[in-house]
Amino acid sequence: MNDTYSPPDTRRMNDVAPNARDESCRCVASRAVLAIGENAGMTMLDGRRVYTRGDLMERYGLGRSTLEKLYREKEANGHPEAVGSVGSQLAWDSEEWDRWYAARQASPKVPAGLVTRDELSARYGLSRHALKKLWSERESNGHPDVALQVGKALYWDEKQWSAWYAGREEHSATDDDPDALVTLAEAGRILGLAQSSVTVYAKRPPAGWPEPVRQEALGGGRVRRLYRRGDIIAYGKAKPPQRN
Numbered sequence: 001m002n003d004t005y006s007p008p009d010t011r012r013m014n015d016v017a018p019n020a021r022d023e024s025c026r027c028v029a030s031r032a033v034l035a036i037g038e039n040a041g042m043t044m045l046d047g048r049r050v051y052t053r054g055d056l057m058e059r060y061g062l063g064r065s066t067l068e069k070l071y072r073e074k075e076a077n078g079h080p081e082a083v084g085s086v087g088s089q090l091a092w093d094s095e096e097w098d099r100w101y102a103a104r105q106a107s108p109k110v111p112a113g114l115v116t117r118d119e120l121s122a123r124y125g126l127s128r129h130a131l132k133k134l135w136s137e138r139e140s141n142g143h144p145d146v147a148l149q150v151g152k153a154l155y156w157d158e159k160q161w162s163a164w165y166a167g168r169e170e171h172s173a174t175d176d177d178p179d180a181l182v183t184l185a186e187a188g189r190i191l192g193l194a195q196s197s198v199t200v201y202a203k204r205p206p207a208g209w210p211e212p213v214r215q216e217a218l219g220g221g222r223v224r225r226l227y228r229r230g231d232i233i234a235y236g237k238a239k240p241p242q243r244n
Contacts, residue, residue: 043091045084050091060101075128076116077104078152114147114155124165140184140199141168142216142224178230181214187232191239208235 042049051059053067070079071090080100082090115123117131126134134143144164148155168183182190188198201209202225210231216224 042094043086045086045091048083049094050083050086051094051097052086052089052091054089056097073116073118076118076153110148110150110155113158115158115161116153116155120156120158120161124162137185137195139222140188140195140202141186142183142218142222145218145220178228178233180229181226182229182232184225184227187227190229190232191236206239208238210235 043052043055044050053064056062056067057064070077071082073079074081078100080092080096083093084091117128117135120126120131121128134141137143138145142164144156144160146154147157147160184198184202185195187201188195191198202223210227212225212227213231214226216226218224
């Protein structure tokens with residue numbers, strides 16, 4: 001017979017087989033980790049389903065830059081906080097993210113002319129901390145009320161806010177004018193008083209506290225009181241020193 005039996009080249013098998021076996025083992029292990037870690041297509045973290053940005057891009061068709069912007073502006077839009085990371089990727093609870101996005105899509109469109117704190121920060125050169133402080137002192141400084149709230153996101157009427165801020169800047173520019181009008185919060189700063197202390201002066205004025213020269217009605221039943229700077233300075237000079 002022309003066909004003859006040739007024994008296998010064991011040297012060649014020994015050279016190749018171990019690598020092939022290792023590669024095969026690695027593939028099997030990778031598939032097992034994928035099945036366990038992603039629960040057959042679902043990314044899991046600590047026993048719960050999560051989304052990475054890659055998952056969200058695939059599920060919702062959103063671009064990475066859009067997702068990054070949504071998370072960057074989470075304080076304004078209420079975006080959920082990340083619950084951890086999968087490898088090098090941030091991860092969000094899937095149910096929480098789904099609820100947030102569904103509510104966002106169902107929310108009414110924000111009317112033109114309304115702005116968030118982030119937009120005020122960008123347009124007027126104020127830090128978020130400064131804007132939060134102005135908002136927290138609204139009872140005394142007359143900060144405009146919120147025009148719209150969507151979830152955790154707050155919106156202000158920009159024209160109203162801009163007019164209020166311009167007036168505030170005008171008051172601040174007249175620091176040397178005794179006839180310039182100042183708000184209660186500004187009076188507190190002139191006297192070096194804590195905000196919490198000066199706020200009560202409107203309803204429970206101490207002895208010698210000057211009367212406001214003008215009062216302006218604000219939204220929500222609030223009132224902005226304006227005082228002569230000279231009267232505030234005179235009060236500070238006449239006020240007896242506090243005992244230690």
